[in-house]
Structures are given as C-alpha cells and as structure tokens.
Amino acid sequence: MNKVPELKAKNKLGLIFFPAFDWEISPTHPERKERLLYTRDQVFEEGLLDINGIAEFNPDIAEPEDIVRANICIPTVADICTKSHLISAGAAMRAAELVLTDQVSKAFAIVRPPGHHAFRLVHGARGFCNINNEAVMVEAIRKHYPEIKIAFVDTDAHHADGTQEIFYHDPNILHISLHQDGRTLFPGSGFLNELGGPGAYAKTLNIPLPPGTTDQGILYAIKQFVLPVLHDFAPDLVINSAGQDNHYSDPLTNMNVSARGYAELNALLDPDLAILQGGYSIQSALPYINVGLILAMAGLDYSSVTEPDYQPDKLIQSKQITEKIKREIDQLQQIWQQRNQIDLEEVYGSLNNGYKREKRIFYDTDQILEEQQEALNYCPDCPGYLFIESQASRGGFRKKKIAALSIPRLICDSCYNEALAKFEELKTTARQKYDSLYLQDLKADQYLIHNF
Structure with missing residues (x-):
C-alpha cells in the first residue's frame, strides 16, 4: 500500500x-x-x-x-x-x-x-x-x-x-x-x-x-x-x-x-x-x-x-x-x-510654528464626544513631538480636560529637551486649564501622569 x-x-x-x-x-x-x-x-x-x-x-x-x-x-x-x-x-x-x-x-x-x-x-x-x-x-x-x-x-x-x-x-x-x-x-x-x-x-x-x-x-x-x-x-x-x-x-x-x-x-x-x-x-x-x-x-x-453559499455569478x-x-x-x-518632489509648505502651509490639527472624535460604542487639538513640533531632523489638548463629554456632562505630550523614540536631542522642559513648565503653569497632564516618553520608555 x-x-x-x-x-x-x-x-x-x-x-x-x-x-x-x-x-x-x-x-x-x-x-x-x-x-x-x-x-x-x-x-x-x-x-x-x-x-x-x-x-x-x-x-x-x-x-x-x-x-x-x-x-x-x-x-x-x-x-x-x-x-x-x-x-x-x-x-x-x-x-x-x-x-x-x-x-x-x-x-x-x-x-x-x-x-x-x-x-x-x-x-x-x-x-x-x-x-x-x-x-x-x-x-x-x-x-x-x-x-x-x-x-x-x-x-x-x-x-x-x-x-x-x-x-x-x-x-x-x-x-x-x-x-x-x-x-x-x-x-x-x-x-x-x-x-x-x-x-x-x-x-x-x-x-x-x-x-x-x-x-x-x-x-x-x-x-x-x-x-x-x-x-x-x-x-x-x-x-x-x-x-x-x-x-x-x-x-x-x-x-x-x-x-x-x-x-x-x-x-x-x-x-x-x-x-x-x-x-x-x-x-x-x-x-x-x-x-x-x-x-x-x-x-x-x-x-x-x-x-x-458561494455563488460566483452573483459576485x-x-x-x-x-x-x-x-x-x-x-x-x-x-x-x-512624486512623494520626494513635493514642497511641504505647499501641502501643509508654513511650518514655522509647527503643524496643527483639530479633531472631533465620536466614540460610537460609549457615546462620548471628544474635542481635540493636536500640535506637532515640526523638525526637519526628527519626527518631532506632539502636544495634545483634549476634552470629552458624555450626555452633555464634561469629563476631564487633559493635555498630553507624546515623544517618539527617534527624537533629536534638541526637540527632546524642549519637550521635557514644556512638560515641567506645564506642571506649574497649567493648573487652572487642565485636570491632568500626561507624558508619553518613548525615548526614555517612561509614562507619567500629573494630576492638578
């Protein structure tokens, strides 16, 4: 056999x-x-x-x-x-x-x-x-x-x-x-x-x-x-x-x-x-x-x-x-x-003050509406870092207003030091504006929450 x-x-x-x-x-x-x-x-x-x-x-x-x-x-x-x-x-x-x-x-x-x-x-x-x-x-x-x-x-x-x-x-x-x-x-x-x-x-x-x-x-x-x-x-x-x-x-x-x-x-x-x-x-x-x-x-x-139920004639x-x-x-x-030939400022506008986006994000599963502002500290030498402000509400009731700094792993030293300094400054100056401040620091692999 x-x-x-x-x-x-x-x-x-x-x-x-x-x-x-x-x-x-x-x-x-x-x-x-x-x-x-x-x-x-x-x-x-x-x-x-x-x-x-x-x-x-x-x-x-x-x-x-x-x-x-x-x-x-x-x-x-x-x-x-x-x-x-x-x-x-x-x-x-x-x-x-x-x-x-x-x-x-x-x-x-x-x-x-x-x-x-x-x-x-x-x-x-x-x-x-x-x-x-x-x-x-x-x-x-x-x-x-x-x-x-x-x-x-x-x-x-x-x-x-x-x-x-x-x-x-x-x-x-x-x-x-x-x-x-x-x-x-x-x-x-x-x-x-x-x-x-x-x-x-x-x-x-x-x-x-x-x-x-x-x-x-x-x-x-x-x-x-x-x-x-x-x-x-x-x-x-x-x-x-x-x-x-x-x-x-x-x-x-x-x-x-x-x-x-x-x-x-x-x-x-x-x-x-x-x-x-x-x-x-x-x-x-x-x-x-x-x-x-x-x-x-x-x-x-x-x-x-x-x-x-596969019927190829119906597809x-x-x-x-x-x-x-x-x-x-x-x-x-x-x-x-043409990706390498584009003029960035023609696509994104002036980048002298960074790049900003505003978002309205609806959480359909939890019925939460978020208003968010994202600012990228643009740098030609690295991916830059993000500063994010966010406020969410459910059923008309406001949840926490927070701010967050997100730092990528491959950030340059100049941008990294600037981001850390901004976080320290916000800890002392933003008490009246936010409920909490977050730091997502992938370069140092650390995550911090500062509650006001």
Whole structure:
C-alpha cells in the first residue's frame, strides 16, 4: 500500500488564538462572545493543527506599561482595559516575538477584542475598540528594534482610523488601508488626501473602495498599487491588519469579497504577521476566511476554500466600480511617484510654528464626544513631538480636560529637551486649564501622569 505523503507547511506558521469567550459588548452585539467560536471549530475540523509546520502558541498578557507606549488612557489603563483587552494585545505581542526570534516564519493572531479604531488618546470604546492591539505590538517591537521599518496593510472594510492616527507622523511606519468608501460607512474617513504629517508625507495611503467591490477590485488594488509601494518602501516587517468584513455576507458592510479572495490577497501580500480585526459574519464567513488565511500564510493550497453559499455569478463587479477603482489607483500612483518632489509648505502651509490639527472624535460604542487639538513640533531632523489638548463629554456632562505630550523614540536631542522642559513648565503653569497632564516618553520608555 502506498503511504499518503504527510502534508507539510511551506512556511512555519504560528497561530495564537484568543476568542475571549468570557467578554462581549452585549449578548446581541456584533462583537459578542461567540464571534470566533465557529472559526475555532473549523480550524479543528479541517485538521489544520495536525499539519506539519503549523503550531499553536499561547498568548501573553500585556502589562499596563505595554499599553501606554501606544495609548494614553484617560484617566488610567485600568479604566479603559479589561483582562480580555490585555490578552488580545498580548497575543499580538506574542505573534511578533515568535517571528522576530525565528521560532516561526509567520504568525497569525486570531483574537478579539479588535483594536484598529483606538486612537493615541483613549477616553472609551469606539468602533468596538478600546486599545489599539497592533499599535501596542509595534511599540513592543520598537522597544528592542527602534529603527525597524514596518508596513501595515489593513484589509478591514472600515477605515483603520486609529492606527492611521497613531502613526500619522511616523516616517518609519507605512500604513495602507483598503476599505469601503468612508462616505458610506463608519468611521467616515480614509480618503486619498489623508497622506500623513509633514515629516511622514505619503507614509499614510488610503484606498477607499466603492460599495460592491469584489475580489476583482481589491486584488487589482493589491497588485497594481500596494505591492509596488511595499517594494519601494522595503519594510523589515509586513503586517496584515486582517479585518474580514469586506466579505459579501457581512451584516455591517456592503462589499462582495469572498473567502478565497481574502486568501489570495494574503498570499500576494506574503505578510510576516496577521492580526485579526473586524468581521461579523460569524458563521457564514469567518471560519472560511480564517482557514483560507492560515493556508495562504503556511504556503499551502487554498483553492478548495469555499463558503457553503458561494455563488460566483452573483459576485461580478460592475464596470462602473472597476473604472472608479482604476481612477483612484492612478491618482495614488501619481502621489507615490512624486512623494520626494513635493514642497511641504505647499501641502501643509508654513511650518514655522509647527503643524496643527483639530479633531472631533465620536466614540460610537460609549457615546462620548471628544474635542481635540493636536500640535506637532515640526523638525526637519526628527519626527518631532506632539502636544495634545483634549476634552470629552458624555450626555452633555464634561469629563476631564487633559493635555498630553507624546515623544517618539527617534527624537533629536534638541526637540527632546524642549519637550521635557514644556512638560515641567506645564506642571506649574497649567493648573487652572487642565485636570491632568500626561507624558508619553518613548525615548526614555517612561509614562507619567500629573494630576492638578
């Protein structure tokens, strides 16, 4: 009798599961306990963990000092994070550790709660996200590899506004988001003109896809634009922020991507890490998309991955959608090709007094409205530092008014000393203006809260 050859992964793949079966926003909310139940069952049913080269690893538990490198939690980490949030972030950190220490070639953190809608300042939950698990992971990486270049490709149907905002001024982070057009879906952002701050121009790139986009459209964007940009940027690490709600059966979106389309997308990207974000078709999509991603990351055949209700004749992309995507990609290609020739002051105005942005941020999950002013101390020699003022309210009742200074790791000595002096000055002069003052100092790896 001929022996059946053992199935072996081309790429050694680590899987980190954290389904958070004891945490949910509510029993009827899309982000509920059983969201990853069927995925877990499908992985076992398909025998994926029996494949030579695919192994499961336990998540770590993030500590508060891990969280505050990415998120300034108001008033404290304990007020924002549950144990499940700490484990979800810890699972992302564990995935990165496995890859960076060569224990595996690639890693996929299949976790919840998600995180890509959490901004640097966090007053509560928005877009089902409290803290930004992938930003926490990146800052854990950069504690040991401060000059590493990292590329995000976010494939969630909702624009990755939180991750974009955290790294908006960071020249060593390339953030590309493919998502349903923000004019038709929360959070209402992610347009072509959102290109990063003056020290990181074109390191933020958005591809707003029309509702109804199919495999054809999203794969066109990957092949024609994302892959050439990744080649030019030459990152040390590629992360797929693996949102799965572009699927045709997702109840919250209006896209038409299949599980096999997601698998092919992942195979093309060839990411080092994948971190699960959104996706709310719990039975009809997530089990099949996740199986497809696992097979693609392992370098195995995913062509047999098919949803029970898959009907390709119903997922044909219209000519109008195809043409719209081509026009957007043409515009983005021009922006990318001309990125080194632009006049910063033509794009951002005079930078003598820094670069300022005003934001109104609505926390849809917690019904909080935040008014925020962000000022970048622009420096041509380093990423500069941020001074942020924020006031939030819920139901008309004002929460704390706070100020925060955020200092990046690769700041120059002049800007670093200026930022520290500003913090000390505010401690003595801002008592009447703010309730609390925060210092997020990544260069010294310290986090301070001064309450007035």
